[in-house]
Amino acid sequence: MSLTREQIASIAALARLELTPAEIPVYQQTLSRIVDFIGALERAPTADVAPMAHPLPGLSQRLRPDVVTEVDRHEAYQSNAPQVAASLYLVPKVIE
Amino acid sequence: MSAWETVIGLEIHAQLATRSKIFSGSATTYGAPPNAQANLVDLGYPGVLPVLNAEAVRMAVKLGLAISARIAPRSVFARKNYFYPDLPKGYQISQYELPIVAGGVLDIQLEDGSSKRVGITRAHLEEDAGKSLHEGLPGVTGIDLNRAGTPLVEIVSEPDMRSAKEAVAYMKKVHTLVRYLEICDGNMQEGSFRCDANVSVRKSGADKFGTRAEIKNLNSFRYIERAINYEVQRQIELIESGGKVVQETRLYDPDKGETRSMRSKEEANDYRYFPDPDLLPVVLEEKFIESVRASLPELPDQKAARFVSQYALSAYDAGVLTASRELADYYENVVREVPQEPKLAANWVMGEFAAALNKDGLDVTSARGKVPPQNLGGLLLRISDQTVSGNVAKVVFATMWSSGALADTVIAEQGLKQITDAAAIERVIDEVMAKSPGQLADYRAGKDKLFGFFVGQVMKATGGKANPAQVNELLLRKLRG
Amino acid sequence: MCGITGLKPTYGRVSRYGMIAFASSLDQAGVLTAGAADAxxxxxxxxxxxxxxSTSVDTPVPDYVATLEQPLAGLKIGLLQEFFDKGLDPENERRVREALQVYEQLGAxxxxxxxxxxxxSVPVYYVVAPAECSSNLARFDGVRFGHRCxxxxxxxxxxxxxxGEGFGAEVKRRIMTGTYVLSAGYYDAYxxxxxxxxxxxxxxxxxxFKDVDVLMGPTTPTPAFAIGAKTADPITMYLNDIYTIGANLAGLPAVSIPCGFVQDLPVGLQIVGPHFSEARILAVAHALQRATDWHTRLPPGYA
Structure with missing residues (x-):
């Protein structure tokens, strides 16, 4: 089963990955290979089998007490940010 | 009967009033300097992991029990994947297939006094996103992630509402409920309580729903009503002129009073939901759920019903007094002082007291500081025992409000005791009658309306302190001659 | 494949906090050492x-060093039938069976x-891991840290x-795969x-594990391939993980130890145990390393 250029472009858009025109056929080929390969799963007898979200069965989420444990360290955190002004992270203008 | 029927469903996002965020130990207080309350987990740094806040779970369960919903013994967090600068991880941790609360109801009171039951499909926990700031930043948008990670409960109603007014009534009821439960402060200006409205129209009698549009981020009751009404009109006009309603997201512009389509969010949002592998299923035991149930306060409907039976109030009055727990508590504390006059107390709490706090822009808790309920009760006792008339009591109240003095103190200092001595009142009436022979003659000739003139004159002469009932009775007798 | 001892603990044994997340339900920090004792x-x-x-398990940590020398007599070893198949290089198989003979001599x-x-296992892994990875790597967006164009x-x-600039080719391939298998219409099927x-x-x-104490088999189907030799076809490369991926999917602890050479390239034997049996599998690995010296030998040219 082969993925089309449009499908590759659409996946790249969803994943916010810029692909050069040269890369698209490469991804078409490799992704199609992978998709064929994982097609083997179809045969597996999984009727009535629950999906395994966690490898260790029977565990449940631990709850944390509602306590403030953090202090303001934004200067440290923003010291390696690409673009900051007035303690805000900056991105190109977004129009809503 | 309109040819068209409106169908509305609301999705309400209420910020839970926890001290720390849902998945991190950062503070949730409003108004902090930008990014002062965003730690590495909130910022979505590589290597961080979420840990669930117990109080957020407790609050969601409280809500579920209060709307008679089913609390899921096992619920699962899922990732909602999309890119936006206020969403640091590139996904929002939410709940998808297995929410913590499923299937509830809420009864709302309509304007005509009737009651309507609105279904609630589900309520789930999720984290809030940060904020984008566009003002004063040319060419760029500034991102503040203080809000990122604040716990939200998203409450999804069935499409049961049939008018903007019903939608507002439902939203107000949810607003009252979350404040009663103390799970949300309901501060709409600060964004603690927001709603998206799904609106569609269909021909009356049709059984299929029309295509709906979603109006996002409505944060005032007035806006919701206007936005829905505009949208309904827009859709009707569109269909009637041969067009089709498009399923889309719209924003309400309060200045123009219209909804407009949002700049398209790409890919019609393929969120690629899957269970979050960093979080385990939330398992709640019966014991825990029962302990939360036992901790529920008296709910608004229960309290209103009790007020009707215990204080012989009308359903309307009970509804107004129970709109907030604070107001209801205030009222009951007043009644404790003057138990024989629950209706008088209701009138005063809904009347003078409410007017005073609205005028000063106070909430009930601050207003308590001005006139504690015992003090108001004390004033009402003086009305009840005829020490002062109702009108004079209003003057006394105004002084109490500004000075914090007790009723008796003000009455004594200002000499406002009501005149109830019949002989004294009769003397005043005689003087008034003597001073107004013309009006007296006219009245006796049949101009009944002049009675008010005489009442006014007597009140003026007594500085408003004559007991009105006695004045009426005595005047009637004396004027007749 | 590298002539060293490698241990992957049970899922949840070692905290993932601080590790750049790849596949959250699989990630587990392990160790690469000269021998089981160091591990x-x-x-x-x-x-x-x-x-x-939240996925860290709260069970006590045994003293793995103290139990390294526990005797092996009576140890029940299960040989994974599916791994001794036609994909396994016959020379690799020979080395592995020599190691198994040593275990028999030790009483197993x-x-x-x-x-x-x-x-x-491999197709499952190449759906689950890329899917989780595509989501985990979404935070690398050039906004708050890291490379910005x-x-x-x-x-x-x-x-x-x-x-596009910041990620390497294999990472991008996995993000693309993961995005695809999670996307609308494909989520159920994949x-x-x-x-x-x-x-x-x-x-x-x-x-x-109801019948045996540990499972054993070759670590890889063939000796190591040269750098760059197999990158053209991802599937051939992925298939090298065929013997080890299962333990990852089940969250089981596993250790790989050297058991000889094929054409001067090291061959590995893997030992898999039930959840939280690290003490046992380390002792089993250590037993081979006491009875033999494969783990100390280096191929010619590397001494």
Whole structure:
């Protein structure tokens, strides 16, 4: 089963990955290979089998007490940010 | 009967009033300097992991029990994947297939006094996103992630509402409920309580729903009503002129009073939901759920019903007094002082007291500081025992409000005791009658309306302190001659 | 393949907090050491409950060093039938069977066990891991940290070029695969299906451990291939993981130790145990390293 250029472009858009025109056929080929390969799963007898979200069965989420444990360290955190002004992270203008 | 029927469903996002965020130990207080309350987990740094806040779970369960919903013994967090600068991880941790609360109801009171039951499909926990700031930043948008990670409960109603007014009534009821439960402060200006409205129209009698549009981020009751009404009109006009309603997201512009389509969010949002592998299923035991149930306060409907039976109030009055727990508590504390006059107390709490706090822009808790309920009760006792008339009591109240003095103190200092001595009142009436022979003659000739003139004159002469009932009775007798 | 001892602990044994997340339901920090003794020492220091990781398990950490020399007599070893198949290089197989003979001499009993769903491990892994990875790597967007492209035209351009420039080819391939298998219309057929097969594989292991104490087999089907030799076809490269991926999917602890050379390239033997049996598998590995010296030998040219 082969993925089309449009499908590759659409996946790249969803994943916010810029692909050069040269890369698209490469991804078409490799992704199609992978998709064929994982097609083997179809045969597996999984009727009535629950999906395994966690490898260790029977565990449940631990709850944390509602306590403030953090202090303001934004200067440290923003010291390696690409673009900051007035303690805000900056991105190109977004129009809503 | 309109040819068209409106169908509305609301999705309400209420910020839970926890001290720390849902998945991190950062503070949730409003108004902090930008990014002062965003730690590495909130910022979505590589290597961080979420840990669930117990109080957020407790609050969601409280809500579920209060709307008679089913609390899921096992619920699962899922990732909602999309890119936006206020969403640091590139996904929002939410709940998808297995929410913590499923299937509830809420009864709302309509304007005509009737009651309507609105279904609630589900309520789930999720984290809030940060904020984008566009003002004063040319060419760029500034991102503040203080809000990122604040716990939200998203409450999804069935499409049961049939008018903007019903939608507002439902939203107000949810607003009252979350404040009663103390799970949300309901501060709409600060964004603690927001709603998206799904609106569609269909021909009356049709059984299929029309295509709906979603109006996002409505944060005032007035806006919701206007936005829905505009949208309904827009859709009707569109269909009637041969067009089709498009399923889309719209924003309400309060200045123009219209909804407009949002700049398209790409890919019609393929969120690629899957269970979050960093979080385990939330398992709640019966014991825990029962302990939360036992901790529920008296709910608004229960309290209103009790007020009707215990204080012989009308359903309307009970509804107004129970709109907030604070107001209801205030009222009951007043009644404790003057138990024989629950209706008088209701009138005063809904009347003078409410007017005073609205005028000063106070909430009930601050207003308590001005006139504690015992003090108001004390004033009402003086009305009840005829020490002062109702009108004079209003003057006394105004002084109490500004000075914090007790009723008796003000009455004594200002000499406002009501005149109830019949002989004294009769003397005043005689003087008034003597001073107004013309009006007296006219009245006796049949101009009944002049009675008010005489009442006014007597009140003026007594500085408003004559007991009105006695004045009426005595005047009637004396004027007749 | 590298002539060293490698240990992957049980899922949840070592905290993931602080590790750049790849596949959250699989990630587990392990150790690469000269021998099982060192691995025991390292694990003892690394393992333990961490409140910052919701998937961290709160069970006590045994002293793995103290139990290294436990005797092997009576140890029941299951040989994974599915791994001794035509994909296994015959020379690799010979080295592995030599190691198994040593275990027999030490008093262990060998049986063959079948885990019929195990061959599906690789396709399962190559759905689940990329899916989780595609989501985990979304945070690398050039906004708060990391590489940002020059002069972004708008937000979308910022995202696409920062990520396109910042990620390597294999990472991008996995993100693309993961995005695809989670996308609308494919989620049920791929992601959900893979997680169901994962349950089957895990159940296979659980059944096997009722009859045996540990499972053994070759670590890889062939000796190591040269750098760059197999990158053209991803599937051929992925298939090299065929023997080890199952333990990852089931969250089981596993250790790989050298058991000889084929054409001067090291060959590995893997030992898999039930959840939280690190002490046992380290002792089993250590036993081979006391009875033989394969783990100390270096190929000619590397001494």
């Amino acid at each position: 025991a020492l390292m694990l003892r220091e690394m393992a333990g409950f961490d409140a910052n990781d 009993k060998l049986t063959v066990v079948s885990l019929p769903n195990l061959p599906l 020059e002069n972004p035209r708008d937000l979308t351009d910022l995202y696409r070029r920062s990520r 992601y959900l299906k893979a997680q169901r097969v994962r349950q089957l594989i895990s159940a296979d292991f659980g059944r096997a």
